[in-house]
Amino acid sequence: GAGVSQSPRYKVAKRGQDVALRCDPISGHVSLFWYQQALGQGPEFLTYFQNEAQLDKSGLPSDRFFAERPEGSVSTLKIQRTQQEDSAVYLCASSNISGGNQPQHFGDGTRLSIL
Amino acid sequence: DAKTTQPTSMDCAEGRAANLPCNHSTISGNEYVYWYRQIHSQGPQYIIHGLKNNETNEMASLIITEDRKSSTLILPHATLRDTAVYYCIVRVAKAAGNKLTFGGGTRVLVKP
Numbered sequence: 710g711a712g713v714s715q716s717p718r719y720k721v722a723k724r725g726q727d728v729a730l731r732c733d734p735i736s737g738h739v740s741l742f743w744y745q746q747a748l749g750q751g752p753e754f755l756t757y758f759q760n761e762a763q764l765d766k767s768g769l770p771s772d773r774f775f776a777e778r779p780e781g782s783v784s785t786l787k788i789q790r791t792q793q794e795d796s797a798v799y800l801c802a803s804s805n806i807s808g809g810n811q812p813q814h815f816g817d818g819t820r821l822s823i824l
Numbered sequence: 825d826a827k828t829t830q831p832t833s834m835d836c837a838e839g840r841a842a843n844l845p846c847n848h849s850t851i852s853g854n855e856y857v858y859w860y861r862q863i864h865s866q867g868p869q870y871i872i873h874g875l876k877n878n879e880t881n882e883m884a885s886l887i888i889t890e891d892r893k894s895s896t897l898i899l900p901h902a903t904l905r906d907t908a909v910y911y912c913i914v915r916v917a918k919a920a921g922n923k924l925t926f927g928g929g930t931r932v933l934v935k936p
Contacts, residue, residue: 713867742923751911751926752868765923800867802924810856810875810917813924815867 711735713816715801721822722791730786730819734803741784742813743776744800752800758784788821796823828912833931836906842899844930846912849893855916857888858924859897861908868911868926871897902934 714733722728734741739760744752745768755774757765760781769776773791778784788795798820802813829847836842848857858873872879872886874895879886885898899906911929915922 740922744924751909751929752924754923754925757923768923802867804922810873810922812858812870812873813922814870817865817867 713801713803713814715816715819717819718817719820721824723824724792726791727787727789728791728821730799732784732801732816734782734784734801735805735814738803738805740804741778742802743786744802746798746800746818791823793823796821828914828927830912830927830930832928836902836932836934838904838934838936839901842902842906842932844897844910844932845894846897847894848914851892851914852916855914857886857895858913858915859884859886860911860913862911863908904934904936906932907934908932
């Protein structure tokens with residue numbers, strides 16, 4: 710497909726477990742963003758990659774959250790020792806150049822539920 | 825990035841034009857106005873953006889006032905599939921890391 714793909718679409722985990730969420734951006738897109746969306750709220754920025762470099766991780770809520778993009782394409786968001794407040798939809802977005810006014814294209818997200 | 829203010833919700837009649845307002849009175853000269861929408865259970869979808877001139881694409885038109893302190897997104901012929909939350913976002917076009925800051929948006933319900 711031509712769009713941003715995220716997997717899994719749904720993830721249920723027990724409190725304390727580690728989870729990994731995957732994002733396949735649009736081919737050739739340099740910029741990749743992760744956002745967190747709580748129920749009934751707008752998305753909130755977590756972190757940003759330009760190619761394989763993580764240039765902004767100011768939105769990551771704690772050191773339990775870790776993101777990587779080792780080859781500048783696929784990205785993984787990992788959450789360690791999950792807690793109930795981590796329950797949210799995690800959205801990935803990509804854009805085709807490193808800056809300017811290019812729009813971001815979003816995937817449909819991973820809905821994470823922590824029991 | 826400048827703050828935006830949108831109505832919490834609005835209803836529109838199917839087939840009629842939907843006019844969605846947004847206030848951004850503290851916008852700076854180098855900040856663009858972006859509109860995204862989010863249909864239930866989907867990720868945000870880019871609609872349109874502009875700096876100071878009015879813009880039109882296949883989805884919508886964006887009208888920006890001359891002083892740039894407000895804008896209106898126009899859906900020319902609303903359909904039931906346009907029911908969504910619409911976000912107006914103001915953002916600087918800089919070299920990298922152009923994260924989006926979402927507010928509460930406007931929940932638009934298109935009625936038959």
